[in-house]
Amino acid sequence: EPEVTQTPSHQVTQMGQEVILRCVPISNHLYFYWYRQILGQKVEFLVSFYNNEISEKSEIFDDQFSVERPDGSNFTLKIRSTKLEDSAMYFCASSEGWQGINEQFFGPGTRLTVL
């Protein structure tokens, strides 16, 4: 069964460093998403991406964050200068398309630890 994959599973970085989290969405899906879950808190929407541009973003997704689809398969989240509070599980998701209702399928997550 097709699935969303994410690498790395765990990333440790120093405060102020740049990190890139990688995702391979399900191949025939057109919408891509990033969510995060800080320990003990809710899963929160960060951004959605369609047709090579951001279609929705939350207030969390500030100028420190960017997303990119560098090729036909990968979808990346870059955090330019990490802060301690960026430590969280980051989930990538994808869904089939625009026509109304479509379920989002999630990857296993990348645990980001900022020291």
Added chain:
Amino acid sequence: DQQVKQNSPSLSVQEGRISILNCDYTNSMFDYFLWYKKYPAEGPTFLISISSIKDKNEDGRFTVFLNKSAKHLSLHIVPSQPGDSAVYFCAASAENTGFQKLVFGTGTRLLVSP
């Protein structure tokens, strides 16, 4: 931001019995609802969804009920199995965001004992 609430942090049920997980929402713009299951160290796994034009949707052992006037939905699992033990999240989205932004509840941890 408490737009989607799951007031029971945990639920314990015996194998074979019914599990009922509840979810309330406050935003009347929500019109599509989903339930996800999550095991530790894994991403959320989609279970079942329901549109606001329906009040019930069934898929095998899982049934979701929606009461729009009460802004309440529930997930019924019958019969419950030990493998159902996980954290269950309800999530909601709205047409005005193209159903793209899922707003999650805090989750209910279900424990099904043999």
